[in-house]
Amino acid sequence: MTALLTDDCAVNVQNTLPLSMVERMTLIMEAFDRPLARLTLDEVTQHTGLPRSTAHRILDQLVQCRWLIHAKTHYSLGSLALTLGGRELAQHELRSAASDTLQALALRTGLYVHLASLAGSEIYYLDMFGGRNGHRVPSQVGGRAPAHCTAAGKAILANLSPEYVDNQYASVIRSGRTDYSISDIVVLHQELARIRARNGLATERGECFGHLACVGAAVRNADGPVGAISIVTRHASPLEPLAPMVLRAARTISDKLIHGSRFA
Structure with a gap:
C-alpha cells in the first residue's frame, strides 16, 4: 500500500498535523500492503513495532474515519482506502x-x-x-x-x-x-x-x-x-x-x- 506521507509532503503537513502521528498512521496503513489483507491487532503491532495500546488507539481512529474496517478480531482496508486504488x-x-x-x-x-x-x-x-x-x-x-x-x-x-x-x-x-x-x-x-x-x-x-x-x-x-x-x-x-x-x-x-x- 502506498504510504500516506511522502518526503515531499512532510513539510506541508508538519504545521497542521503532528508528524509523529502521521508517521504512526503510515506505519499501520503500510501493514495492509495487500488489498485483501486482514490483520489482528497483534499482527499490526508486530509489523509496526508500535506499543499495543498506541496501535489500538490509532486503529480505532482509522476505523472511525473509514480507512479501515473492524470485523471480529481483524482489521481490513475500508471504503476510503479502497476508493484510492485498492x-x-x-x-x-x-x-x-x-x-x-x-x-x-x-x-x-x-x-x-x-x-x-x-x-x-x-x-x-x-x-x-x-x-x-x-x-x-x-x-x-x-x-x-x-x-x-x-x-x-x-x-x-x-x-x-x-x-x-x-x-x-x-x-x-x-x-x-x-x-x-x-x-x-x-x-x-x-x-x-x-x-x-x-x-x-x-x-x-x-x-x-x-x-x-x-x-x-x-x-x-x-x-x-x-x-x-x-x-x-x-x-x-x-x-x-x-x-x-x-x-x-x-x-x-x-x-x-x-x-x-x-x-x-
Missing part, C-alpha cells in the same frame, strides 16, 4: 482466483453463478458466468443489492461479528426488496446462526428477486471472508442438489487465496 486490486485478486472454478460450475449446472464482495450494507457483483439454460437474471456485473436479501451477502455476514451486523443493518433492514426479504434484525441474526450451523451454506428464495432463488457460500483468505459466490435458479427449483457444488467451489477458491497469502 478496490481494483482486491477485485482483480478475487476474480483471478475464482474465474476458472466459477466457469466450470456454470457449465456444469447451466445456471448463472455470481462472485460478490461486501460494500457496506450491500453486495457488489464482481463477476458472473453462465445462463446456458436460457433464463435471465436482473443482476449484472457492477450492480449492487442489499446484502441481507441475498445468499452471497448472508454468507459473508454469517462470518462477521453481531456488532458489525447491528451497526450496518439495524437502520436499513426494514427496506427489503420483496415480501420475502428479512425485515427484522433479530430474524437476520437467527438466519445467520442457521447459516453457521450449515457449514456456511446460505440460501434465499425470492428475497432479492421474487422469481429467483440462490445458494451461496463465503470465500475466505487466511484470516476470514473476502467475498462470496452464489448460484441462481428459479424460485421453485430444489436447492439441495446445488449446495455441495457451491460449498466445494467456495473451498477451491479459498484455497487459492490462502495459498497466495503471506499469512498462510
Whole structure:
C-alpha cells in the first residue's frame, strides 16, 4: 500500500498535523500492503513495532474515519482506502482466483453463478458466468443489492461479528426488496446462526428477486471472508442438489487465496 506521507509532503503537513502521528498512521496503513489483507491487532503491532495500546488507539481512529474496517478480531482496508486504488486490486485478486472454478460450475449446472464482495450494507457483483439454460437474471456485473436479501451477502455476514451486523443493518433492514426479504434484525441474526450451523451454506428464495432463488457460500483468505459466490435458479427449483457444488467451489477458491497469502 502506498504510504500516506511522502518526503515531499512532510513539510506541508508538519504545521497542521503532528508528524509523529502521521508517521504512526503510515506505519499501520503500510501493514495492509495487500488489498485483501486482514490483520489482528497483534499482527499490526508486530509489523509496526508500535506499543499495543498506541496501535489500538490509532486503529480505532482509522476505523472511525473509514480507512479501515473492524470485523471480529481483524482489521481490513475500508471504503476510503479502497476508493484510492485498492478496490481494483482486491477485485482483480478475487476474480483471478475464482474465474476458472466459477466457469466450470456454470457449465456444469447451466445456471448463472455470481462472485460478490461486501460494500457496506450491500453486495457488489464482481463477476458472473453462465445462463446456458436460457433464463435471465436482473443482476449484472457492477450492480449492487442489499446484502441481507441475498445468499452471497448472508454468507459473508454469517462470518462477521453481531456488532458489525447491528451497526450496518439495524437502520436499513426494514427496506427489503420483496415480501420475502428479512425485515427484522433479530430474524437476520437467527438466519445467520442457521447459516453457521450449515457449514456456511446460505440460501434465499425470492428475497432479492421474487422469481429467483440462490445458494451461496463465503470465500475466505487466511484470516476470514473476502467475498462470496452464489448460484441462481428459479424460485421453485430444489436447492439441495446445488449446495455441495457451491460449498466445494467456495473451498477451491479459498484455497487459492490462502495459498497466495503471506499469512498462510
